[in-house]
Amino acid sequence: xxxxxxxxxxxxxxxxxxxxxxxxxxxxxxxxxxxxxxxxxxxxxxxxxxxxxxxxxxxxxxxxxxxxxxxxxxxxxxxxxxxxxxxxxxxxxxxxxxxxxxxxxxxxxxxxxxxxxxxxxxxxxxxxxxxxxxxxxxxxxxxxxxxxxxxxxxxxxxxxxxxxxxxxxxxxxxxxxxxxxxxxxxxxxxxxxxxxxxxxxxxxxxxxxxxxxxxxxxxxxxxxxxxxxxxxxxxxxxxxxxxxxxxxxxxxxxxxxxxxxxxxxxxxxxxxxxxxxxxxxxxxxxxxxxx
Numbered sequence: 001x002x003x004x005x006x007x008x009x010x011x012x013x014x015x016x017x018x019x020x021x022x023x024x025x026x027x028x029x030x031x032x033x034x035x036x037x038x039x040x041x042x043x044x045x046x047x048x049x050x051x052x053x054x055x056x057x058x059x060x061x062x063x064x065x066x067x068x069x070x071x072x073x074x075x076x077x078x079x080x081x082x083x084x085x086x087x088x089x090x091x092x093x094x095x096x097x098x099x100x101x102x103x104x105x106x107x108x109x110x111x112x113x114x115x116x117x118x119x120x121x122x123x124x125x126x127x128x129x130x131x132x133x134x135x136x137x138x139x140x141x142x143x144x145x146x147x148x149x150x151x152x153x154x155x156x157x158x159x160x161x162x163x164x165x166x167x168x169x170x171x172x173x174x175x176x177x178x179x180x181x182x183x184x185x186x187x188x189x190x191x192x193x194x195x196x197x198x199x200x201x202x203x204x205x206x207x208x209x210x211x212x213x214x215x216x217x218x219x220x221x222x223x224x225x226x227x228x229x230x231x232x233x234x235x236x237x238x239x240x241x242x243x244x245x246x247x248x249x250x251x252x253x254x255x256x257x258x259x260x261x262x263x264x265x266x267x268x269x270x271x272x273x274x275x276x277x278x279x280x281x282x283x284x285x286x287x288x289x290x291x
Contacts, residue, residue: 022054031064031097043098060106066093066164069112074120076127078135085172090119091165099160115161122147136171
């Protein structure tokens with residue numbers, strides 16, 4: 001290879017190295033700043049392909065997506081002077097990358113530590129103005145909304161960070177008072193359970209008494225209707241019998257005598273003392289029944 005060709009190749013390699021060292025890409029989810037000899041010269045570089053001065057300029061990139069920081073559980077006192085152990089987390093992201101770099105040096109751990117200190121102070125103030133019931137359930141959402149608004153007033157300008165959300169994962173009593181609190185809660189629940197049982201028994205007695213009353217009424221009404229129907233049936237039967245027997249009174253008398261004979265002579269060992277000339281044997285002497 002000739003000297004000119006070697007120089008051309010070397011020149012191409014040097015040019016390629018300069019171009020590769022001067023070009024850089026910022027992705028959509030990244031935030032970037034440009035430093036020159038350690039000094040910030042360009043903040044919040046937009047996503048895309050950019051160029052810098054080789055060897056003098058340096059690019060720092062940071063994750064611009066939503067971040068989650070778990071806070072160390074801390075103790076806070078309510079307005080009732082009750083100590084609570086609160087475990088919380090923060091959702092945050094970079095808002096002003098220049099301020100973020102100047103205050104934290106781009107160190108995410110340092111940024112979360114400073115943010116955590118401010119959140120802890122905010123929680124302490126919010127808990128100190130509320131009762132135990134308010135911070136547990138009553139005004140919990142309102143507490144978080146107020147804390148987020150107050151945090152953004154300072155973190156945006158001082159840290160270049162936007163607090164998106166603050167949430168409490170759990171609230172516990174200190175270990176030394178947990179047992180007594182749980183015992184009192186168990187006693188309260190047992191008392192409430194006894195009240196519910198007593199109310200249930202009272203309602204059961206009322207329902208049972210009402211059912212018994214309805215049962216008596218239904219039976220009385222049914223007996224009344226049955227007697228009425230039976231009476232109507234007996235009246236109709238008597239009317240039918242009367243209508244039938246009035247057509248032939250002699251036959252009716254004969255039929256009654258047969259029934260009387262059947263009932264009287266049902267037992268083989270029965271003994272009857274009757275005058276043979278009595279009217280009882282009239283149809284035995286004469287089927288016509290003539291006297």
